[in-house]
Amino acid sequence: MDDLTGLREWETGNVQLTPRARAAAQARLLGAIDHETRRGARSGLPRRLVLRGAFVGATAAAAAGVTVAVTRDPDDAAAPNLTTLSAAQILRKAADTSRADRGPLPVPRDDQYFYTRTYTARTPRNGGRTRTWTDESWMSVDGSKPSSRQEYGKVHHDPPLTDHEVQWPPTVYTKLKKLPTDPDELLAMFRRGRPDSPQRDADTFGEVCLLLQGPRVMPPGLQSAAFEALADIPRVRIDRDEVDVLGRHGIGVSYPGIGFAFLFDRETYAYLGLRVEGFTNKVVNGRWQRTDPYEETRSLQRIAVVDGIGQRP
Structure with a gap:
């Protein structure tokens, strides 16, 4: 039958x-x-x-x-x-695309840097002009050297990481390589044994978004495992007709109440980037308040291995 x-x-x-x-x-x-x-x-x-x-x-x-x-x-x-x-089916197709497209990125040496170029567009939700940034970053592969990264056009110089420094999501390649590439194991790691609940699933979805938003480079199999892990989370949903910073129309996958959504190409299901909803924090009457809500899209456009800060592929 x-x-x-x-x-x-x-x-x-x-x-x-x-x-x-x-x-x-x-x-x-x-x-x-x-x-x-x-x-x-x-x-x-x-x-x-x-x-x-x-x-x-x-x-x-x-x-x-x-x-x-x-x-x-x-x-x-x-x-x-x-x-x-079905958001779950789209995530699995995205995992297949990610797994098949490993690209020409070589295995890095510990003394090298990951170069990334990211496009960001932010649009105020209450009206106003859209601002765009092209940010570049040079991240030490093993964390033993200073790194340089841009966020919204501002340059940040990060000192070498110490052995006792705990960072999530990790940027050091050796730590990223230790994360499970089996979807079930990766999902269990994010859930940390917590009982089944919408809050647990929302937290898991948010943590995977943080893992993939960069600037960082995914070891082979990690990004595809993350998408497959998300496919097993109940209540993931589709946001139709999303547009990324380059004007590409795609499909968004999000979770209720979480201000992140993954964007995928409509035809190939290739990962395009993230949509993020946020607020500007300002001091109003002596207190920090959330004002000026915005929506932005982030797209990682270039990844390479280089030998030093300032070097471009």
């Missing part, structure tokens, strides 16, 4: 799904099979048991009503192209 035949037989003996819900079930099933097959490969479970769990979860979710959008192939008006509105 193939998987979609199972869906039809399940429907025969249970509730009759509307066409919209049936399409949702098929889409959810395909996504669940993909996810559970990956999980099963890591756990060693037989494929039949893996797919049974995926089937039950997908059909139950579809009966409850999963949102999907049906589009058509412009070259074939009679052939529908099903696109699910």
